[in-house]
Every structure is written in structure tokens, then in C-alpha cells.
Amino acid sequence: MSNDGSRMSHVDDGTLNALLDGELTAEEAAAVEAHIAACPECAKRLAEAKRFLAEATDLLGALELPKPAVAEPSARRVPKTAREIALDLDGATQQSPAIRPNLAGEPPKRASVGPPTRRRLDFTTLAWAATVVLAIGVGYLANEVRHTRQTIALGEGAVGRPVQSPEQASPAVATQPAAPTPPPNAVAPPTSTGARRGQPTRGAQAKSVLAAGGAPATAAELAHKETPALRDKQLAAAVPSDQAAAQPRPGRAAKTLETVGGVGGAAERPTTAVVAAEPPAVLMGADRNAAAPIQRGAVAAFAEQRLTSFRRAALEEAVARLGGSLRLIDGMRIDHVEVGPGSRVSGAARNLDVVRIVYVDDQGRRVVLDQQRLAQPADSSAAERQGADVGMGYGDTLTTEAPDGQVRVRWVDRERFWLSLTASLAPDTARALVGRVR
């Protein structure tokens, strides 16, 4: 500001900018213009202000969002994350089909394997798939997690969803070895995400958002800019393709199957059947039947965005993502399980997946338990980065209360699980629940 103060009679730069920005009233503008017409100095400064405005606008315009297709940052971050997870965890993760698809260098292969495995299917088959999921889920959990009551609850959930809606459940098709229909959606790129896009119309899907709270992929989502989200979905959807890929690449993939067989008692795990039948996380706490009058466009946009972050998952996938074990609230019934990127949860390590377990207590109140497994301090770079995100260590507990009565307790346990419990409960009750997490 080189030009005010001493020139009170002149128009100051702020006013000149206001004039250029159309912020002056008609009278003000007229007065200023009259002065400028008679004052060469102010006219000169107006021209200068105009130039600065135009150029500043142009410069800021250079900072346009990167185009979706070349969303370099996104594309780069996700593979890194998967690798980090594989390194961070105890080895089991590396063998997990849920994690492997993200490893760098592999996507092309997977993408080419993906589409042929995803087919439309009728209701009976869906029911079949759901049953398999149930059986395997039960077997897996009984062996691995040893929380029988919760297992059954989850199993029910798993069966329930695909049968509710053919749209939602259609990804279960992916688990069917012999369904030869070509990929139904012409717009779909040849990636394994194609499965979820074999959905009818945008309208129908919007409807399903509203009616069931589940938002299958839509054309809009297809065109969605968020690469990591798409990859995230591939990550889930690519499980069957991965099994297909076991032959050409016997090393790790074969191990995967072994592990899976050993744990679950079945070599073919249709994990994604349930995984892909996700509701948008934003609707998670909602009454899924009450949405009819909501503006469709707005909700669809909102929901789609959410879809790209959290989605439902089978408990076994959650376990796999956490490297073989999982924290649960003792004695509570699981409503459902979700997985999503840590970047979507405040206070979580951004580069690690979050497993979210949603419970409903006796009185229908929801309790959400989020968890991540942080790197061991020995892996100092990852641990440091995650530590910076999380901002707490073993022994720390952070309780926060939102104005609406939500209580959130965050802590890190001995095995470096980052945990976050959120509920509409009294802080003491919430902390009591924390004591039951194991």
C-alpha cells in the first residue's frame, strides 16, 4: 500500500478493487467514476488495479485441480499405502487377498483379469453366495476370532444384505466361477471395478440410495475423480480375480490360498460378495427407510462421495486388513463392519486403512469402534509418520465430547492398535465400553 493516507481526496486501492469487483452501490460507483474521470492519477491506479486483478485471477487459475485422469498424487499414494501396510503388519497381511491387489506393478494384470469374473446373477445364486459367505464367515471367525456370538450376528447381516436387493448383491456374482455374461456396462473401464457398475440406471440407483441406504456404483461414480477410492474398490472387488491370478503367479498367491484354506476351511472365499454390498458410510447411522423426500441429486452426490470412502466389508476382510487380529467390544452385537481409508477419519493414521465395527446396543444406540494397526516402532519411518497423524501412543487416552452428545474416546493399546470408540453415551459409559474392548 503505497498510496493512501496522503491522498485523502483520491480513491484508495480498496475502493478501486471494490469498484472492479462490483461491490459498490450505484451511487458509490458513480461518485468514484466521476472522480476517476477527472483525476489522471486515480485513472492510472485504476488501470493498475485492473491489471493486478486480471493477472492475479490468471495466476490462481493456474492452480486448477489436476484432471482426474492424471490425478498423480492419488495414484501414487495408494500403492504406497498398501506396501506400507504389508510391511507394517506381521506378514499375514501380505498374503491377504484383500490387501494384495494394491501392490504396485500389479494393477494392470489384475485389471485384465477382473472384468470377466464379474457377472450378473439371479436371486437364487445370490442367496447361494450369501450362504457361502455366511458359512465361511462363521468358520473363519470361529477359528480365528473366537467371538461366536458376534460371528453369528455378522453372519446374519451378511445373508441379509444381498437378498435385500439384487442391485446391491450383484457383486456376489463375482464369486461364481461359471457365469459368462459379458460386462454389462459399456461405460465401465476394463478394471475390476466394472462389476459394481454392471448396475442398471442412474435413476434406479438413486432410488436404491434413498430406499435402502445402499448406493451401488453409478455412472457418476464411474466418472468420479477420486482415484484412490476407485482403487480402494478394486482392492475389494479384485479378490476373486486374485484367486484366478494364483496360477500364473504361484508364489504369494498360492500362499494366499493356503492361508485362506487353513483359516476358513474353504479355498474359494467370496469375500467380496458382502464387501461390495456396501452402503455409503454417511447413511450408516441413518434410518435407511426415511429418505424419500430428500433431494436426489444432492443426496446422490453426497452419498457417492461417501461411497468412495467407507464401505461395508466382511469381518474376515477387516481381520485381514489388520494383519490377522481385531479388537472387538466384548458382549456386544455387531451390526456391521466397514473398511475405509484412514485419511477419512480424524485422528487416524492417514496412510492406513481403518476398520470400523458398528455395534447396536440393547436400546438401539449405535457404538462405532474404529481401529488401525500402527507400525511397530522398529519400522521407524512408518511409525513416525503414523505417530504424527495419530498424535498419541500406548497409554494415551483422549476423550472428546461433541455438542450433540457424542462421546469419542481414542487410545492406542499395547499392540499398537489405534482405537476410536464413538457413541451417544455418557462419557463414563463410553469409557466402560472401552474397558471391554479386546
Added chain:
Amino acid sequence: MAAGAPGGAGAGLQGAAGGVAIGGAPTTDVAELYALYHESLVRLLYRRTGDRDHAEDLAQEVFVRALETPPANPKPWLFAVALNLVRDEGRRVTREGRKLELLKGETAGLAVSAPDAEIERQEKVEEVRAALAALSEKDREALLLKAEGFRYDEIAVALGLAAGAVGTTLARARRKLVETFHEQRRVKDVAR
């Protein structure tokens, strides 16, 4: 996509977004706000942080907060919260370090394969970003909000400025941005 009438079935959208809100107030309005402002927010945050993913995350966080505490004057509120998040974060030096590293990698990767025009564009982006970084926080934020079509009174509310100060702030910010940008180029050219 902008929603018209607010519907009134907010119950359908009670969010457990980001692991925070589970119950709480109806949020139809947030869905509407989302449709109206999400893109603009992401762009502003991208310009501010230089990291698209991060911008998306922050925008997400802003809407999570809107779900928790429905704002009375949403537009300035949303952007003020977004800018606050960035500011708070700026204080966390560790993360800042990480972000810089990320940006560096971005450019390095590009240099290998990008055609000249793309390299030039990328150079300009970095220069603009550096010039923007040279502004005071308030000037920078005013500029970014203006670029999202904010009126002066909205900028004043979002940044807690006196209404009469916005023009002056913008005048200073625009001049400084342009002059810094050119100054950097001069220095660079001399160095070559």
C-alpha cells in the same frame, strides 16, 4: 445438481461420517451444502495446500463438522472451517514436512516423462504457489475466497474482517501476488 427445496427427511442422512456423528440433528441441509460447495471447497483447499488428496480429506472433514454442528450461515462457515483446518495443520510441523516431501516427489515424477508444455505449466504452478505462500495468511485467504466467487461481505464473515477492509485486503493481496510472482521469475532468469 444444486438442490432446491430442503425436503425435510433429514433423518435419512444422520451421518456417522468420519467416525464421528452418529445421531444428532437432521442433515438434509448438509447434503445440499455438499452439492453446492464441495467442489469449490476442494479447489480452494487444493490451491491452499497443493495436495489434492489432502484437499479432499479436509473438505470431507469440513462436512463432517457441518453434520455435527449445523451452521447458521453455511457458506462462510464451511470455508472458514476449511481454512482453519489448514491453519491448525500448518502448526503441526511434522505433517508439513511430509507434505513437502510429497510435493517434491510429484514434480520429480513429472519431469521424467512430461512434454515441455506440461513442464512449463508445472513450473508456473509452483511459482504461483510460492508467490501465494509469500502472502500473509489473511491476504491469501481473502484471495482464495474471492476466487471461489465470494462477495466482500461473505469474505468479511469468513475471515472475521471488517466489511470495509476486504477491498483493501484484496488490493494488497493481488498486487503482492503478482509482484512476487514476477520477482521470482526475474531471480530465476538471472540465475539461468
